[in-house]
Amino acid sequence: MDAMTSKGKPSPRSSVRPLSNEQVARLGERHNLVDVTRYYPNGPRMPDAPEIGAQNPRATARLLEGVSIVMRQRSRVKAWGYDRVPTNGPFIVACTHVAMYDVFIPMMSIFHQGRRPRFMAKAEMATWPLIGRWFQLVGMQPVERGSGKALAIESESIRILASGRPLTLWPEGTLTRDPQKWPMSLKPGVGIIALEASRRLGREVPLHCSATWGAASINQWWPWPRRNVVSCFDDRLPYGDLLKDMGAWGDEPPKELVDELVRRVHLRLVALLAEIRGEEPPAEGYWDFRTMTRKPWPQDFDWRIGSSALATETPTDGVIGESGVDPGLNMVDKGAQS
DSSP states (O other), rough: OOOOOOOOOOOOGGSSOOOOOOHHHHHHHHSSOBBBTTSSTTSSSOOOHHHHTOHHHHHHHHHHHHHHHHHHHHEEEEOOOOSSSSSSSSOOOEEESSSSSHHHHHHHHTTTTTTTEEEOOOOGGGGGGTHHHHHTTTTTTOOOOSSTHHHHHHHHHHHHTTOOOOOEEESSSSSSSOTOOOOOOOHHHHHHHHHHHHHHHHHOEEEEEEEESSGGGOOOSSSSSEEEEEEEEEEOOHHHHTTTTTGOOOOOOOOOHHHHHHHHHHHHHHHHHHHHHHOOTTTTOOEETTTTEEEEOOOOOOTTTTHHHHHHOOOOOOOSSSSOTTTTTTOGGGGGOO
């Protein structure tokens, strides 16, 4: 895995058009958009009480409430698909990274569904005044971005999943450097982590993609009028076909399998972001972080469907699938979690 170092700077906020009310309305016609700044926006569901209790519940509840208030004050957040968050067991979420909001939105949304994923974030965040310590209390796994750190990052991520906990990743490794703010080339870590964790558990670890758009146009010094921000939590992305010979892999997953899974995740993130934005990805190709230039899309890539044929496929291997909520279950009051 390449060193997780920054290169160049993200394009400025002035280069990004705000997400329009008209586009949000179009998304609302196709999806059930809900307010993910509040608990259980899709209706009652059973939270993972042991997981919540193991992750500093009082500190987590306070930070979650604070983040939710800030999000409501500075933006109009809507989302779909977070009712797909599995109710128990490990899973991986691979997120877009257009703005720093893209750290808070999916984490807040998953927390409001009664789960507590660990998340990989740059180590500098742990030193931020006031909130750095809180990040660590609520599940942050600091990432030392630099040469020689990749193996340790992957090993800790695999350990988290093997212990039964979910994990959130931003597989680009840093804010996208694409001038038009599309997902740039991904680090191979997401593929290594998913494949190796699945091998250790003996089953396919659920992998979901999440895309968020709208925050890059927010003026953080004066965020009013509030901008629209839309996020989605996609159907499970299957990769069981890549696990067929996992008993013969040797010390680590083969590079060609890692590359294929990374390709699927990347194309799916692009397709999801295209739907939210209501725009076509650049015809010239995707932004490559190594060369800081565009490279052609795969010949079989159609952004209008991306890997949706894969992402909507029904799992048949008996592992955790889409989260179903029994209408007879009463949701746990958030006060009981603290």
